[in-house]
Amino acid sequence: MTRTTEARGWALLEAVPDPEIPVLSVVDLGIVRAVEESDDGRSVQVTLTPTYSGCPATEVIMRDVRTALQASYDTVDVRTQLSPAWTTDWLSDKGRERLHGFGIAPPSGRTTLPLIDAGGPASCPRCGSSKVEELAGFGSTPCKALWRCTTCREPFDYMKVH
Amino acid sequence: MVSATSELLPLADGCLILSHRLSEWMSNAPTMEEDIALGNIALDLLGQARGLLQVIGDETGVTEDELAYFREPQEFRNPLICELPNGDFAFTMARQLFVDIWLAHVWSELAATASDEQVRGVAEKAIKENAYHRRHSSSWVVRLGDGTDESRRRMETATEALWPYRGEIADDRWYDAVDAALTEATLTMPPRDAWTQRSSLDGWHTEHLGYLLAEMQSLARAHPGATW
Missing domain, CATH: 3.30.300.130 (Fe-S cluster assembly (FSCA))
Incomplete structure (x- = not known):
């Protein structure tokens, strides 16, 4: 091989x-x-x-x-192979950039259990503002939450730390 | 090595039955966001149930579908609390928190101790999914318990109605976590030593499980052996 x-x-x-x-x-x-x-x-x-x-x-x-x-x-x-479980830590850097370009904020930071307060996106993928707020903890697919930018007012998907 | 049928079945069935109950909220939840949240949680629970039913099926020589769709109510081992009808939104969220706390402990233990690789894998994944579920249910319990007079009344009613159904999921750790969550919601936890049901371990269920299974199993039983 x-x-x-x-x-x-x-x-x-x-x-x-x-x-x-x-x-x-x-x-x-x-x-x-x-x-x-x-x-x-x-x-x-x-x-x-x-x-x-x-x-x-x-x-x-x-x-x-x-x-x-x-x-x-x-x-x-x-x-x-289920173990070790998949984590968003395994997303490639290229993948993170592509997510951002697609309008989905990539996961912020590394996955640390127990994951009770996993934080949120670093910035709005549309205008770059760091003033963002959570609208809903669950989104259109299992991996996403719905957030909103309070600067440009646009809602956007956030790929949760997992 | 855990014996799959005796130790995993209550967990697998609990996830499956609660998943089905949550799916009944689809298109009926108070808001669109809640519809989506409950759908996501139901889907995670269904995936967790499938992962375990596959292991149990492998050990007992049947498929996960046979276990889900062709068992009778008395063969299910889900905790009774999972099969109770949804009630109002407060009841659904209080139940979710109670079950989420139980599952958090069970998944952590399995991830650390299960010798079966698939069981450990399901548990490792479920720990993270459960964390998001618990965040959701606990925030609603606080919001409703510490909310308006009406929402508080509903959360108190829900907690009391659920209390006799905690038998299979409650231990000291569970009581401590529930107590902390209810205290944050400005509610008082009912007494730890109050009477409780725990008959599901012997296959005795409430009348509600039969109706739930009649719906959940109807398609598979109408077309036995059919696959996608």
Whole structure:
């Protein structure tokens, strides 16, 4: 197994978008734990860690990953690994920038249990103001909360620290 | 090694049944934001239940769907509090806080001690989901308890009505946490030694579970063996 051949699998996964937040690839999202090829390069095994327990996107992601890899491999094995649990700490820096550009404030800071007071977004992704307030702790997908900027008055999604 | 059926079933069933109850609020919650919040919490609980039912199913040779859709009420082990009808919003939030506090303790223990990797994984994930649920339910209990005369009356009524159903989830740690939350809400916790039900561990349920299952299981039972 060489870095060059493994890189092929990672490159294919870079092109698989998150179905709910399509500016993020599954690699940016930090759910790909491992990509392992057989020595002959014909089969690949991918290990994914789901984001949220009941996230409906998980099954779509697994299917999309399989489809993307089947273009280049004869055999594709997609596995899930629950422990250690996925955390927003695994979002890539590129992913965080893309979220911001998409109008979703990225998670602020690292995940520290017990997560009772996890804070909020550093700034409004639209105007950059740091004057923001929470509208609702839960949003349109399991990973988001709804916030509002009190400077430009726009509501926006915040990806919660998790 | 925990014995899946005896130790995990109350937890798995509790998450499943409470998830179904919360889903009954969809399109009926007091505000759009609350509809979304309860939907999110229900979804997390459903995912947690599935993760555990898969483990239990693997141990007992059945699928998670068979466990969820083809068991009779007396085979369920969810704490009674999870199956109670939703009542008003105060009742739903007080119940949620009571169950969230129980789950917080259970998930922490499992994450630290479970030998089964899947159980540990479900628990590690659930700890973080539960933290957000608990933040939500406790803030509502404070807001309603320390709110208007009407909201306070409803929260007091809810707490009293729920109290005889704490049997399977209450221990010293639970009482301490509930006491702290209710004190913050300017409410008084009913006595720790007051009588309580705890019959679900023997498969005895309230009449409400049968009606809940009749709805939850109807599609799967009408089309046995069907898959998506």
